[in-house]
Amino acid sequence: MSILKIEGLSHRYSSAWAIQDINLNIDQTGVVGLLGSNGAGKSTTMNILCGVLNQTAGSVYINGTDTRKEPESARKQIGFLPQNPPLYTDLTVDEFLTYSAELRLIENNKINSAVEEAKERCGIAHFSTRLIRNLSGGYRQRVGIAQAIIHKPKLVVMDEPTNGLDPNQLIEVRKLIREIGTDYTVLLSSHILSEIHLLCREIVMIEAGRIIFSDTMDAFNNYVQPNSIFMRMESPPPASELQKIKGVTKVDFLNSNQLRVYFDNEEEITERLIAASVQYGWRLKEINLDKPLLDDIFKQLSTQSIA
Numbered sequence: 001m002s003i004l005k006i007e008g009l010s011h012r013y014s015s016a017w018a019i020q021d022i023n024l025n026i027d028q029t030g031v032v033g034l035l036g037s038n039g040a041g042k043s044t045t046m047n048i049l050c051g052v053l054n055q056t057a058g059s060v061y062i063n064g065t066d067t068r069k070e071p072e073s074a075r076k077q078i079g080f081l082p083q084n085p086p087l088y089t090d091l092t093v094d095e096f097l098t099y100s101a102e103l104r105l106i107e108n109n110k111i112n113s114a115v116e117e118a119k120e121r122c123g124i125a126h127f128s129t130r131l132i133r134n135l136s137g138g139y140r141q142r143v144g145i146a147q148a149i150i151h152k153p154k155l156v157v158m159d160e161p162t163n164g165l166d167p168n169q170l171i172e173v174r175k176l177i178r179e180i181g182t183d184y185t186v187l188l189s190s191h192i193l194s195e196i197h198l199l200c201r202e203i204v205m206i207e208a209g210r211i212i213f214s215d216t217m218d219a220f221n222n223y224v225q226p227n228s229i230f231m232r233m234e235s236p237p238p239a240s241e242l243q244k245i246k247g248v249t250k251v252d253f254l255n256s257n258q259l260r261v262y263f264d265n266e267e268e269i270t271e272r273l274i275a276a277s278v279q280y281g282w283r284l285k286e287i288n289l290d291k292p293l294l295d296d297i298f299k300q301l302s303t304q305s306i307a
């Protein structure tokens with residue numbers, strides 16, 4: 001059964017559509033990244049999933065439960081870390097997590113063990129009696145994650161969980177999210193492609209309220225085929241000679257020994273360049289197929305969707 005199924009989800013604030021016809025199916029554990037620039041519709045989607053906002057149209061099922069028809073039951077199966085987690089900073093970590101467990105209607109005799117387990121999982125057991133206001137940003141975010149998993153939900157939703165963290169905290173919180181993803185299905189939003197790339201098994205790209213790409217990270221990496229080759233030669237020929245080679249469309253000299261060759265068909269292009277170098281004595285020292293930059297793939301997909 002699907003852990004998360006979204007069908008034809010659309011939402012309109014007063015006048016404009018924020019998201020339109022979003023469809024998604026997640027049926028295993030791991031981190032799935034929801035990537036989009038500011039205003040793309042990430043928070044709107046997540047707020048609907050978590051029952052904070054009622055959609056204009058479409059359906060959301062958490063572990064088979066329709067969030068609209070059975071909101072209470074759906075909410076039990078979801079944990080939410082909003083963009084600005086509502087942490088009560090005058091409470092200690094233990095007090096806050098106990099309160100969160102009560103809100104989640106965990107039975108009284110199971111609250112202590114749920115709090116201990118969540119603290120352990122999130123590496124905050126040593127801060128049990130510390131006031132939240134005295135914790136660093138990274139540790140506050142761990143408390144936020146602990147409250148999101150305290151009731152062992154089927155789906156954990158995290159809205160931009162690393163926003164505003166300093167570089168060290170960022171590394172630690174990302175590590176924790178990756179660990180959480182081994183046991184839970186996590187839907188994480190971010191506008192940082194490299195972050196999604198680091199953390200996620202699958203990527204869902206949303207732009208102007210619509211999904212423009214949804215597949216595994218590997219499929220995303222292979223989406224744009226390379227179309228250039230970097231070469232370093234001790235005696236490179238003039239560009240006109242390289243352009244005579246079948247498939248070569250353009251040659252850019254980076255300096256007197258390094259150049260980039262563009263081609264329109266990957267098949268055997270490397271072999272042809274190497275063979276020509278041997279035949280004409282160009283003294284080839286280095287040759288690499290350029291991998292497209294992640295940001296270029298993102299740009300291409302975004303432009304395609306808007307065009």
Ligand SMILES: Nc1ncnc2c1ncn2[C@@H]1O[C@H](COP(=O)(O)OP(=O)(O)OP(=O)(O)O)[C@@H](O)[C@H]1O
Pocket residue numbers: 013014017018036037038039040041042043044045191
């Ligand atoms: N309460 C609201 N009333 C009217 N329009 C809204 C409201 N909230 C969001 N919007 C609009 O809906 C669209 C989607 O916004 P949303 O916050 O979901 O995007 P986002 O991808 O989460 O962006 P960000 O990363 O900036 O939060 C935007 O055009 C935004 O201006």
